[in-house]
Amino acid sequence: MSQPNGQRSPSVVIVERSQMSSELMAAALRRSRYRMEVVGCTTDKAGIRSILSKKAASVALIGALKDGHRAAFDVTRELRASNPDMSIIMLLDSMERSAVVDAFRAGAVGILCRDEPFHVLCKCIQSVHQGQVWAGSEVLRFALEALAQTPPISKFRRNPSKAPKTLLTKREKDIVDSVTEGLTNRDISRRLSLSEHTVRNYLFRIFNKLGTSNRLELALYALHPRHVNRSDVTLVNEAS
Numbered sequence: 376m377s378q379p380n381g382q383r384s385p386s387v388v389i390v391e392r393s394q395m396s397s398e399l400m401a402a403a404l405r406r407s408r409y410r411m412e413v414v415g416c417t418t419d420k421a422g423i424r425s426i427l428s429k430k431a432a433s434v435a436l437i438g439a440l441k442d443g444h445r446a447a448f449d450v451t452r453e454l455r456a457s458n459p460d461m462s463i464i465m466l467l468d469s470m471e472r473s474a475v476v477d478a479f480r481a482g483a484v485g486i487l488c489r490d491e492p493f494h495v496l497c498k499c500i501q502s503v504h505q506g507q508v509w510a511g512s513e514v515l516r517f518a519l520e521a522l523a524q525t526p527p528i529s530k531f532r533r534n535p536s537k538a539p540k541t542l543l544t545k546r547e548k549d550i551v552d553s554v555t556e557g558l559t560n561r562d563i564s565r566r567l568s569l570s571e572h573t574v575r576n577y578l579f580r581i582f583n584k585l586g587t588s589n590r591l592e593l594a595l596y597a598l599h600p601r602h603v604n605r606s607d608v609t610l611v612n613e614a615s
Contacts, residue, residue: 384409385504388432389416390423390450392439400436409497420450427458434504436496438466438489448481455482455588459579460572462503466496475517482588485509506560506571508590518591542584550577555594 387404391397397416404411415426419440426432435454440446451463464485465478478486485503487496499509510518543551546567553563560574567574578590587593 383433384411385434385500386412386414386430386432387434387436387500388414388423388426389436390438390440390447391416391418394418396438403493404497404500407493407497409501411497411500420446420453423450423454431458432461434500435461435463436466436500437463437483439468448477451478451481451483460575462506464499464503464509470513472517472520475514479518479589479591484589486514506563506574510591515591543581547577547581547584550574551581551593554578554590 387401389397389400389404391400394416397418401413401416404413414430414432415422417423417426423435435451435458437447437451437454440450447465451465454461454463462485463481463483464487465481465483466487466489467474467478468489470486470488475486484507485499486509487499502509549567550563553566558566560571560578563569563574564571569577578593581593582588585593
């Protein structure tokens with residue numbers, strides 16, 4: 376399934392606390408004007424593994440799970456490790472600081488409150504599918520505050536000036552520079568004459584080299600040690 380501009384439409388897998396709620400959400404997405412494919416819906420880890428073993432998804436929508444409060448974060452971490460090309464959205468019951476920070480650290484690139492209107496959810500899915508980070512101003516503030524307070528997890532982040540020049544290749548440095556400019560994966564692919572898939576693979580390797588877990592941390596890492604301005608980080612406006 377493709378959109379009018381030729382870009383492939385999002386393929387979504389849904390993990391929710393009850394089968395009924397996941398199926399209702401799947402039905403709504405399929406009927407929406409945003410032309411999305413739902414490859415499956417489930418309520419637990421085993422279910423999502425089964426779905427993804429049969430068909431790939433570009434976006435995972437993770438809500439509360441029946442396995443307990445922390446299960447959604449565990450599933451997000453597992454999916455990020457096993458499916459680096461997949462963009463993950465976490466659907467939170469409330470935008471509490473601890474939950475927002477844990478969602479980013481687990482590897483989510485989109486964070487949305489369950490109370491948001493359905494069309495906002497659709498826009499969020501479209502945005503992360505295109506390589507963007509979906510974060511409202513309050514969500515971004517929580518993330519920036521947490522990153523500022525957390526000791527660096529990589530020896531190179533403890534003293535970036537001493538990081539070996541060979542840590543990143545020239546191509547990887549070009550991609551990091553593009554991320555800090557707020558470019559999407561599609562924009563980066565055009566700038567560097569690479570496929571979007573190749574850009575995603577480069578980003579995953581860069582995350583592993585630098586000890587970062589998502590584009591937000593990568594942008595902040597690249598901007599360190601000079602002052603980090605919030606305008607340097609891509610912010611998706613949910614109200615747009």
